[in-house]
Amino acid sequence: MKRVIFTFVACSCFGIAFSQNTISQKTIKPYDWNDRNNNPIYRSDSITKKEFTLIFLVQDSTFSTETQKKLTNAFFKVYPQEVKRFNKEATKKVVFIIDPSYEGVAAASNNIIRCNPEWMKKHPEDIDVITHEAMHLVQAYYKGHTPGWLTEGIADYVRHKYGVNNEKGGWQLTPFKPEHHYTNAYRITARFLVWIEANVDKKIVDKMNAAAYKGEYKDTLWVEYTGKTVDQLWADYAKAQAPKN
Numbered sequence: 001m002k003r004v005i006f007t008f009v010a011c012s013c014f015g016i017a018f019s020q021n022t023i024s025q026k027t028i029k030p031y032d033w034n035d036r037n038n039n040p041i042y043r044s045d046s047i048t049k050k051e052f053t054l055i056f057l058v059q060d061s062t063f064s065t066e067t068q069k070k071l072t073n074a075f076f077k078v079y080p081q082e083v084k085r086f087n088k089e090a091t092k093k094v095v096f097i098i099d100p101s102y103e104g105v106a107a108a109s110n111n112i113i114r115c116n117p118e119w120m121k122k123h124p125e126d127i128d129v130i131t132h133e134a135m136h137l138v139q140a141y142y143k144g145h146t147p148g149w150l151t152e153g154i155a156d157y158v159r160h161k162y163g164v165n166n167e168k169g170g171w172q173l174t175p176f177k178p179e180h181h182y183t184n185a186y187r188i189t190a191r192f193l194v195w196i197e198a199n200v201d202k203k204i205v206d207k208m209n210a211a212a213y214k215g216e217y218k219d220t221l222w223v224e225y226t227g228k229t230v231d232q233l234w235a236d237y238a239k240a241q242a243p244k245n
């Protein structure tokens with residue numbers, strides 16, 4: 001639960017509002033998403049494989065080199081697949097910052113991913129944080145109005161499909177409960193997308209992602225693509241989850 005709230009704060013921060021409102025406690029300087037925020041950099045690494053470059057900046061002297069290695073390996077395994085399937089125009093150069101002044105779990109915007117070292121220390125197997133956050137760079141829904149639940153649902157759908165360490169990280173799609181709703185976002189929405197894909201339209205995530213990237217998401221797309229509103233789809237999904245005797 002804690003994770004969900006943290007991640008929601010983290011991931012709903014695309015744009016300027018976040019950088020203006022969050023204050024780094026250490027520096028009492030406005031938090032600047034694109035800046036190092038006066039944090040010293042203890043390790044930096046730049047790795048290029050084919051057309052992809054990952055710049056890894058560590059601003060926490062105690063951050064595990066082992067975890068750094070796992071995050072790096074996951075990036076090069078997953079990010080090219082995300083770009084290939086969802087957005088070939090996505091940035092090929094990603095800056096990943098282990099940032100002790102960032103207070104959420106992790107977040108992504110522009111070509112930067114920030115990750116809180118405390119979270120990784122407590123959850124060293126949660127490597128697919130990078131799978132989820134890197135997908136936000138691929139999504140780049142900077143135009144139009146895509147609902148946050150869909151943005152986060154797609155990022156967790158991708159983590160479910162392409163994640164390299166989900167099982168060890170204790171991460172899985174949330175088992176269905178009648179009180180759930182598609183607007184709950186994250187793993188609840190991701191599970192719904194998996195169901196739509198398997199039962200209604202196997203290209204649904206690709207189509208919604210393409211529309212959102214172009215700034216053309218609208219609720220009526222669900223009807224256009226599946227013949228049903230998202231509420232009707234959810235009702236069908238909920239019905240299909242009922243235990244069968």
Ligand SMILES: [Zn+2]
Nearest residue numbers: 011132152155
């Ligand atoms: Zn997110």
